[in-house]
Amino acid sequence: MLRNTLLTIDYIAIVYFIIINITYIFLNFVAFFSIRKNQLKEEVLDIEKRFSSEFYKPLSIIVPAYNEQETITDNLKSILKLNYPEFEIIVVNDGSTDNTMKKLKEEFNLKTFNRSYNEDIETKQIKNIYKSTSHPELFIIDKENGGKGDALNAGVNLSGYPLVCNVDADSLIDSKALLSIVAPFVNDWRVVAAGGTVRIANSSKVQDGKVKEVRLSKKYLVRMQVIEYLRAFLFGRVGWASLNSLLIISGAFGVFKKKHLIKAGGYNTNTVGEDMELVLRLNR
Amino acid sequence: MTVYLKLLIYILSFSSFFLFLALIIFHLRLKYLEKQIELFKAKYSSIVESYINQELTLEKAFTYLENDKNYEVMKKFFKPYLNKYDNEKFDRLKVLIKKIGLNDYYYKKLNSKNKKKSLKAASFLGKLEDRSALNKLEKLLNSNDRLKIITSAWAISEIGDLSYLKPVIKALLNKSEMTYEGTTELLVNFGENICDKLIDYINKDLKEKDYLVNKFETDEYKILSVFIDIFGFYRYKKSIKVLERILKKNTNEEVTIHIFKALVKIGQPINIDLKQFLQNDSWVIRSQSAKYIGVIDATEHTQTLSYLLYDENWWVGYYAAQSLWKMNKIELMRNIIKNNNPGTEMCSYVLAQNNYNLNMEGT
Numbered sequence: 001m002l003r004n005t006l007l008t009i010d011y012i013a014i015v016y017f018i019i020i021n022i023t024y025i026f027l028n029f030v031a032f033f034s035i036r037k038n039q040l041k042e043e044v045l046d047i048e049k050r051f052s053s054e055f056y057k058p059l060s061i062i063v064p065a066y067n068e069q070e071t072i073t074d075n076l077k078s079i080l081k082l083n084y085p086e087f088e089i090i091v092v093n094d095g096s097t098d099n100t101m102k103k104l105k106e107e108f109n110l111k112t113f114n115r116s117y118n119e120d121i122e123t124k125q126i127k128n129i130y131k132s133t134s135h136p137e138l139f140i141i142d143k144e145n146g147g148k149g150d151a152l153n154a155g156v157n158l159s160g161y162p163l164v165c166n167v168d169a170d171s172l173i174d175s176k177a178l179l180s181i182v183a184p185f186v187n188d189w190r191v192v193a194a195g196g197t198v199r200i201a202n203s204s205k206v207q208d209g210k211v212k213e214v215r216l217s218k219k220y221l222v223r224m225q226v227i228e229y230l231r232a233f234l235f236g237r238v239g240w241a242s243l244n245s246l247l248i249i250s251g252a253f254g255v256f257k258k259k260h261l262i263k264a265g266g267y268n269t270n271t272v273g274e275d276m277e278l279v280l281r282l283n284r
Numbered sequence: 285m286t287v288y289l290k291l292l293i294y295i296l297s298f299s300s301f302f303l304f305l306a307l308i309i310f311h312l313r314l315k316y317l318e319k320q321i322e323l324f325k326a327k328y329s330s331i332v333e334s335y336i337n338q339e340l341t342l343e344k345a346f347t348y349l350e351n352d353k354n355y356e357v358m359k360k361f362f363k364p365y366l367n368k369y370d371n372e373k374f375d376r377l378k379v380l381i382k383k384i385g386l387n388d389y390y391y392k393k394l395n396s397k398n399k400k401k402s403l404k405a406a407s408f409l410g411k412l413e414d415r416s417a418l419n420k421l422e423k424l425l426n427s428n429d430r431l432k433i434i435t436s437a438w439a440i441s442e443i444g445d446l447s448y449l450k451p452v453i454k455a456l457l458n459k460s461e462m463t464y465e466g467t468t469e470l471l472v473n474f475g476e477n478i479c480d481k482l483i484d485y486i487n488k489d490l491k492e493k494d495y496l497v498n499k500f501e502t503d504e505y506k507i508l509s510v511f512i513d514i515f516g517f518y519r520y521k522k523s524i525k526v527l528e529r530i531l532k533k534n535t536n537e538e539v540t541i542h543i544f545k546a547l548v549k550i551g552q553p554i555n556i557d558l559k560q561f562l563q564n565d566s567w568v569i570r571s572q573s574a575k576y577i578g579v580i581d582a583t584e585h586t587q588t589l590s591y592l593l594y595d596e597n598w599w600v601g602y603y604a605a606q607s608l609w610k611m612n613k614i615e616l617m618r619n620i621i622k623n624n625n626p627g628t629e630m631c632s633y634v635l636a637q638n639n640y641n642l643n644m645e646g647t
Contacts, residue, residue: 114629114636186469
């Protein structure tokens with residue numbers, strides 16, 4: 001009896017192993033060809049040159065921040081340097097209990113700003129809106145804590161452009177990333193959302209908010225995370241996307257058409273997987 | 285059962301191995317190509333720069349380059365120069381590239397059955413503005429492959445031969461999912477001369493029913509929207525008359541929106557009563573016409589704009605307030621705020637946005 005039970009468990013484990021590996025290998029092949037196709041597209045359509053014209057879509061970058069006093073100013077400086085013709089940055093301080101707000105005020109010369117906006121999505125109360133006098137494209141929302149989804153929704157309400165981009169406050173964005181992520185919105189009117197690739201920057205050489213040299217961490221836990229991110233983004237999402245079956249756009253870096261985001265009711269505030277939940281609703 | 289499992293595991297292992305091998309080869313090839321380009325740059329950048337700046341003759345530059353005929357590397361090497369230079373310097377570069385034989389090499393590649401090779405050739409010949417490639421590019425344009433269509437359309441537009449305008453527009457509007465912005469961005473490569481041709485098409489359409497529909501085999505509003513966007517891009521004042529005529533005749537919402545967006549860029553008044561647009565059911569038309577009023581300083585619409593300040597749509601109110609600001613109706617805005625009349629919030633916002641201090645008299 002015990003032997004049979006153990007054998008059954010063995011078989012289930014092997015079958016699971018085979019199914020998951022077949023799926024991963026299949027996705028790897030699909031992603032490999034998809035990446036090659038994208039490389040060809042980039043080469044023949046010359047995106048860098050194309051988006052120097054006025055035909056880009058202006059973009060609102062929303063950065064939700066909760067207790068990010070250590071990284072917020074450096075990361076905002078890197079976002080401010082992004083290569084994109086017209087964008088605004090909306091940082092949403094989601095009731096931080098540390099010095100995030102103080103740091104922002106000190107670094108970016110903030111003054112209160114009477115910015116009128118549509119309350120398309122219900123959010124926790126906004127205490128104040130600030131505008132930077134040193135960087136006119138930078139706005140800060142100071143609101144009561146409501147979680148990441150709520151902070152993103154407040155940013156969407158305030159945003160003034162047809163595309164909204166969510167970026168984590170502890171992420172560094174490659175200078176050409178915005179151009180690449182917006183390209184599908186110009187090339188295909190059916191596109192409602194696009195996601196970027198997120199990688200681990202631990203131990204990499206970072207200067208002025210830019211990754212100057214990619215290095216692998218010496219810590220094994222971080223190395224595992226690097227592999228996991230490569231799996232998830234480089235072949236997982238690329239593979240699923242080429243099969244038109246993508247179920248998640250990372251909360252760390254994604255772009256949405258604002259009108260569809262609002263129509264879908266914005267981000268769900270009762271879940272930790274608000275990014276996945278939103279994509280599922282958009283798919284419906 | 286065990287045999288099948290073993291077989292599956294072998295297949296999986298082999299697939300994984302094959303995948304890793306493919307990745308490694310792919311990676312090494314890329315690295316090798318990058319290295320080749322760097323070497324080429326180090327060797328020939330100064331020669332090409334000297335030639336472009338007329339410090340070196342064509343023959344001399346050619347003598348240096350002819351010994352190193354790796355066309356793939358050469359293409360990647362010359363591409364940034366082709367993007368960077370125009371007019372005389374671009375022409376000089378074209379002559380050198382042609383003499384090296386890159387045009388002939390890529391012209392042959394245009395026929396290749398390998399899609400990747402033919403697309404790269406199309407893109408490069410477009411950059412070189414090589415007219416001899418037009419016939420073959422048109423064949424690519426007639427295919428049903430989306431990437432082939434867009435690449436060849438892009439190349440044809442860069443060459444700028446207006447006799448190919450019709451097939452390009454037809455292919456883009458019927459066989460691709462490009463947005464108006466994308467299509468317009470591609471078509472403006474033809475140059476400003478395109479506008480007269482488009483005006484001609486529209487005039488014929490205004491005379492003859494369904495002229496555009498029959499010619500381009502798609503909905504009239506799509507064709508007109510793209511044409512109008514192009515007028516806007518070039519701020520083409522000569523298009524005002526034709527835009528006026530379309531507005532008087534056309535009731536399509538999409539077309540009207542594009543017309544107002546173009547008019548905002550062109551910044552010229554039109555001979556039509558704008559009040560009907562300020563009161564239109566579509567909020568986009570109301571907002572764009574409100575924006576246009578400010579651009580052309582049409583102060584006779586001040587009262588209508590002050591009603592629009594508290595329109596149900598935020599953007600309509602915003603552009604109405606912006607136009608009042610542009611028309612220097614600051615006193616009116618101050619009074620609205622002072623008396624807490626409807627529109628107070630929007631007036632305060634726009635004044636603050638323009639750094640106007642409400643407690644003081646001026647900015």
